[in-house]
Amino acid sequence: MRTRRAQPTLELLLLLILTFSLFSSTLGAHSPFDSDSAHIHPRAYVTPSTKLASYDYVIAGGGLAGLTLAARLSEDGNTTVLVLEAGDSGDAVAAQIDSPGGTYYNSLLGTSYDYAYETVPQANAGNRVLAWPRGKVLGGSSDVNGMYIVRPSAVQVNAWSKLISDDTWSWDNLLSAMKKSETFTPPLSSVESTAGMQYKMDSRGSDGPLQVTYPAYMVPITTNWLPTLNSAGIPTSPDAYNGTNTGGFFATSAINPSNWTRSSAKAAYYVPASARPNLNVMVNTAVTRITWASQEANGTVTATGVEFSCNGQLGTVKAEKEVILSGGSVGSPQMLMLSGVGPRDVLESVGVDVVVELPGVGQHVQDHLCLLTHLIQKSAQFLSFINSGTAYLNGSYLFTPSSSFSAFQQSIATALNSSASTFVPSQYAAVVQGYEAIYSAQMESVLPTEGLIELLLNLNVPGQVTIQAALQIPFSQGRLYINSTSVFDHPVIDPQYYSHPADVTIMRQGLKAARTLGQTAPLSSILGNEISPGSSVSTDEEWEEWLRSNSATEYHPSSTCAMMPLEMGGVVDGGLRVYGISNVRVVDASVFPLAMSNHVRLLLSPPSPLRCRSHFLSHVINSSWHQRTVSQNKLLSLFGPLRTHLVVPLRMDRLWLAVLHRVRRRRLRRRRMALRV
Numbered sequence: 001m002r003t004r005r006a007q008p009t010l011e012l013l014l015l016l017i018l019t020f021s022l023f024s025s026t027l028g029a030h031s032p033f034d035s036d037s038a039h040i041h042p043r044a045y046v047t048p049s050t051k052l053a054s055y056d057y058v059i060a061g062g063g064l065a066g067l068t069l070a071a072r073l074s075e076d077g078n079t080t081v082l083v084l085e086a087g088d089s090g091d092a093v094a095a096q097i098d099s100p101g102g103t104y105y106n107s108l109l110g111t112s113y114d115y116a117y118e119t120v121p122q123a124n125a126g127n128r129v130l131a132w133p134r135g136k137v138l139g140g141s142s143d144v145n146g147m148y149i150v151r152p153s154a155v156q157v158n159a160w161s162k163l164i165s166d167d168t169w170s171w172d173n174l175l176s177a178m179k180k181s182e183t184f185t186p187p188l189s190s191v192e193s194t195a196g197m198q199y200k201m202d203s204r205g206s207d208g209p210l211q212v213t214y215p216a217y218m219v220p221i222t223t224n225w226l227p228t229l230n231s232a233g234i235p236t237s238p239d240a241y242n243g244t245n246t247g248g249f250f251a252t253s254a255i256n257p258s259n260w261t262r263s264s265a266k267a268a269y270y271v272p273a274s275a276r277p278n279l280n281v282m283v284n285t286a287v288t289r290i291t292w293a294s295q296e297a298n299g300t301v302t303a304t305g306v307e308f309s310c311n312g313q314l315g316t317v318k319a320e321k322e323v324i325l326s327g328g329s330v331g332s333p334q335m336l337m338l339s340g341v342g343p344r345d346v347l348e349s350v351g352v353d354v355v356v357e358l359p360g361v362g363q364h365v366q367d368h369l370c371l372l373t374h375l376i377q378k379s380a381q382f383l384s385f386i387n388s389g390t391a392y393l394n395g396s397y398l399f400t401p402s403s404s405f406s407a408f409q410q411s412i413a414t415a416l417n418s419s420a421s422t423f424v425p426s427q428y429a430a431v432v433q434g435y436e437a438i439y440s441a442q443m444e445s446v447l448p449t450e451g452l453i454e455l456l457l458n459l460n461v462p463g464q465v466t467i468q469a470a471l472q473i474p475f476s477q478g479r480l481y482i483n484s485t486s487v488f489d490h491p492v493i494d495p496q497y498y499s500h501p502a503d504v505t506i507m508r509q510g511l512k513a514a515r516t517l518g519q520t521a522p523l524s525s526i527l528g529n530e531i532s533p534g535s536s537v538s539t540d541e542e543w544e545e546w547l548r549s550n551s552a553t554e555y556h557p558s559s560t561c562a563m564m565p566l567e568m569g570g571v572v573d574g575g576l577r578v579y580g581i582s583n584v585r586v587v588d589a590s591v592f593p594l595a596m597s598n599h600v601r602l603l604l605s606p607p608s609p610l611r612c613r614s615h616f617l618s619h620v621i622n623s624s625w626h627q628r629t630v631s632q633n634k635l636l637s638l639f640g641p642l643r644t645h646l647v648v649p650l651r652m653d654r655l656w657l658a659v660l661h662r663v664r665r666r667r668l669r670r671r672r673m674a675l676r677v
Helices: 012-021 064-073 091-098 152-166 170-180 189-193 218-232 265-271 328-336 345-352 402-423 428-447 503-518 538-550 607-626 632-637 651-677
Strands: 056-059 081-084 181-183 210-213 247-250 252-256 279-282 287-291 304-311 313-325 363-365 367-375 389-393 452-463 464-473 479-482 493-494 527-532 584-588
Touching: 056 064, 056 304, 064 081, 064 265, 064 279, 064 345, 081 287, 152 170, 152 428, 170 181, 189 218, 218 247, 218 389, 265 313, 279 402, 279 651, 287 313, 287 328, 328 479, 363 428, 402 428, 452 503, 464 503, 503 527, 503 538, 527 632
Parallel strands: 056 081, 056 313, 081 279, 181 210, 313 584
Antiparallel strands: 210 252, 247 389, 287 304, 304 313, 363 479, 367 464, 367 527, 389 452, 452 464, 479 493
C-alpha cells in the first residue's frame, strides 16, 4: 500500500515561500526556444465565465511568491486555488524572459510588462523622481529581474526573528530551507579557473527545484577581482552562503545550466503544476478590493473573497478559506488600503470606509540605493554584466581608523535618542515605536559587523568598467499610500531617501571604496581614468553633493506590511496573518521588517528569502486548516526552490542559442529521415 505524504501546513508553506523570495532566482528546464505556454495545460488559464464561483484559496498576485504558494497549496488535490494576475501571461515575450542576456540588453522595462512606478520628488536626493519598475506579468519580477542569488547573513536574519519574537524565522530554519529549495551546479572548469572562485558544497542544495549556478563564461577582467580586493585589504569570503557574506566572492545566479536559460517562478512552479484541475489562473485580472463579512463579536473581521476587473469586465470570486495578498511591496499595501485596512487618516481622506485600522500599512519603506563609478578600459572587452563579482564591506573597513567608526556608531545612537520621530513620516505612536525597534536592531546587531555596502563589478557600458556601490542597511524609512479609490491609480511612493544622515555617510564611504578599488592593482593595470564622478569630486562635501544628485536604486523595496508586533505598527504576525482579520495573509517581500545585505526580491533580483518563505508559508497555511503538526525535519524537507539569475554575456548568450538551435534542427532532420526509412 502506498503511504500518502502528509500535506504541508499553511504556516510552514508560507515560510518556505518567503525564504524562496529572499534569494530570488528563477528555475526552469524549458527550452530557450519554446515559451512556457507550450508546457502549460490549457485548463490552467480561466476567464470570468469559466472560473469556479469559489475556491479554497484566492491569491492576489501571480508573481514570485504567489505562484510558488499556489503550486504548493494545490499539491493537495482536495484544495482549490485561484491566482489572479494583473499582468499578461508573457507568452508573447517568452524569448526575452528566458534569455539571461535579455535582462540587460533587451529589457522589458518601460513596456506594458512593467508597472513603471515612480517616487515623488525626493527632497534629500536632488529633488529627483526615481523609477520603481516592477514586473507586470505572470511570474512577476522574477521574469524581469537580474537573476542574482545572494543570501543574507545569519546576524541579520536572527535580528528579524528577535523583532517578532518567533524562532520560526531564525537563520538555522531559513538556511535549511534555502538548501532544500535549490539544486546547485558547480561552475564550468574554465569559469572556475578564470575567476578563481571559491564555494562549498556543504552550504548548497542538491535536489531542490531552483537551479543555481555561475555564468557559462567569465570575461578575463574577472580574474582581477579577488586579487584586487585582497590588495585593498578586503578579504575573500570562503563561503558567502553559510551565514557570513562580508568580503569578496562571486555570486551565483538562478539559471538552468542544462540550457542556460532563466529559471523563473513560472517555469519552476507554475508550469509543472499547471495540469492540476484544482489550480486555476486568470491573467489580465486586477483585484480591486477584498470583500468582507460582518464583523464578529470579538472585533475580528473575515474576508469572503475579492472583487476584480478582467480586461474591463467586473466580477467577484469567493474564498472559502483565505485570501492571500502577493502583490509585492507596492501592490499588497495598496490592496489593503483600498479594502479599508490601513491608517485611518489615509483611508478617510479618499473616502474608503475603515474596516480595520492598521497605521503600519504602507510604512517602513526601505530600499537599496546605489551609484556607480565609471572607469575607462585600456583594452575594451565586449559587453557583459559581471554582477558575479561581489563584495560586502562592513563598518570596520569603510571607516578607518577604528575610532572613526566608533564615533559614527555613537552619532547614530544619539540621533535615535534625540529625535526618532523626526525620521518617521507618521503621526501614529505605534509606527514611531516600530521605527525605533528596527533602528535599534540595525544599530545593535547589524551595524557592528555586517555588510553595509555592496560592491559589484560591471562591464555593461561600451569601453568602460563600472564599480557599483549600494547601500544595504538604510536608516531612512519612507511610506506609500493611496490617493484614490482605484487600483489602476498608482499609490504615492515616498521612500524619503537620504532623510537620515547616516545613509549619506555610509554611501559616501562606499563610493570612496569603489574608487580605491579602481586605483588598486591588478585591476588598475587594465583601467584608465575615472570618468565619473572624476577628479572634481574628492572632499566629503563634494562626494555628498554628487551622491545626492545621482543615486539610483537597486529596486529592492521592502517592509510596507512589516512583520512586527501590533503595538509596534506591525501589519502581519509571525504566520503572516493581517492583524484583526481572521483569514487574510500577506506573502511577499513587503513583510520583511528589515532590509538586508542581499538581493531581496524585486525587479533586478527578490532577494532570495522570499521564495523559501513562500514554501514555508504554504506549510503554515495548510497546517492552519488541516490541524496537522509536522516535525521540523519534515518541514525543511518540503522547502522548495529559490531563484536568482545569472547573466551570460550577450555574445555568448547568442552563441549558446545558435548552438542549441542548430542541435535542435539536426534532431528534427534525423527524425524525419527515420520516418522516411
